[in-house]
Amino acid sequence: MCWWLRKVRVANIPAAIRDELERSGETVVAHALAVPMDVPNSPLHKFRHEERPAAEAWLTERRDIAERKEQRVEAVEWAVLIFVVLGTAVEATDLWLRLFDK
Helix, strand or coil, X not given: CCCCCCCCCCCCCCHHHHHXXXXXXXXXXXXXXXXXXXXXXXXXXXXXXXXXXXXXXXXXXXXXXXXXXXXXXXXXXXXXXHHHHHHXXXXXXXXXXXXXXX
């Protein structure tokens, strides 16, 4: 899909769960979902059992945000490269005309 058409899929989850997920971070939440944590008093235990869909939706949202950022950075890099090449071509043409157009 084209990067300018890609939208961030926003997770529709309660603010309290979102705060808890953001406090833990993407890596910790992903590991909590992937690795069995059967310690009931662990703060991440509920994300594996009770709030799994919310955690998965939040991880999808975070990945979409990171992807959009990468795409914006790549677009800026291409723009800079194009302007550098064009600037170099203009300067080379100007130099050529000054040296050989006498």
